[in-house]
Amino acid sequence: MIDRAAPRDVLVLWDLDQTLLDAGGVDRQVWLDVCAELTGTVLESAEVVPGSTVRALMRSLLRQSGLGEDDVDDVLPRAIGRERELLDARRELLVQHGxxxxxxxxxxxxxARAPHVTQSVLTGNQIDAARIKLEAYGLAAGLDLSRGAFGSDTVHRPDLVVQALDTARWLGRALEPGDVLMVGDSVLDVEAARSHGARVVAVATGETPASVLQDAGADLVVPDLVDLLPAMNSHPSLKGFL
Incomplete structure (x- = not known):
């Protein structure tokens, strides 16, 4: 009888926007409305870097609204709190447009059916915004948000990988960076994983072309999540996550 060892415990971390879901622009309008409310400036156009944490994103938009650095520091906590409130109030719009x-x-x-896999999220969203979006699209079941990493905790996305590993170890899971798989759609997702030794699958459902994601160092690039599982099954370094 062949003795097959149990699969090693692993952690799968999902990005949200343009990886698992498309909020239909509702979240973007919330950000602009928050800035208008707190600064009095209505941004006709705004630059948003794909994969930004909410702290980095809101800092950038507040600057684009004309605030100086000291004022940005003062306003930022209110902006993040107001984002949660407005997004919560617009759940129906999320369902309608996303x-x-x-x-x-x-x-x-x-x-979720694999006992050796824990699933959570690594996202630029704050935890409440992440929960609102996941619930709007029926994606919350199977994801343990207590083991995730969120953009309200840091400006820099690579720090979220360290946070997720620290949380896993604190909860008693002896995970190494190679036991973590990130799935995301931006170069920042790929770079965050690579900078800390995690595996990364990039999905070309966002603004970044597949060729750019491949060049950034993704272990695997897929056109969408429909192709994820069979592609991972054919990839030697990723099969252990299935």
């Missing part, structure tokens, strides 16, 4: 991306629900359900 969607779960193809394959997202099936992928989450697959990993």
């Amino acid at each position: 969607r779960a991306l193809p394959g997202a629900r099936a992928a989450i359900e697959h990993f």
Whole structure:
């Protein structure tokens, strides 16, 4: 009889926006409304870097609204709190204008059935905004947000990988960086994983072309999450996460 060792415990961390879901622009309008409310300036156009943490994003938008650095520091906590409040009030708009991306629900359900896999999120969103979006699109089941890392905790996205590993160890999971798989759609997702030795699958459902994600160092690039599981099954370094 062949003795097959149990699979090693692993952690799968999902990015949210343009990876699992598309909020249909509702979140972007919330950010602009928050800035207008707190600064009195209505931004006709605004630059948002894909993969930014909410702290970095709101800092940038407040600067674009004309605030100096000292004022940005003062206003930022109110901006983050107000983002949560407005997004919560617009749950129906999220449902009307956004969607779960193809394959997202099936992928989450697959990993949820694997006893050696813990699933959470690594996202630039704050935890409450992440929960609101996931609930709006029926994606919350199977994700343990207590083990995630969120953009309200840091400006720099790579710090979130360290946070997720520290949380896993604090909860008694002896995980090494190579036991962590990130799934995201931006170069910042890939760089965050790579900077700390985590594995990374990039999905080309956001603004970044597949070729750019590949060049950034992703272990695997897929066109969408429909192709995720079979592609991972054919990839030697990723099969252990299935």
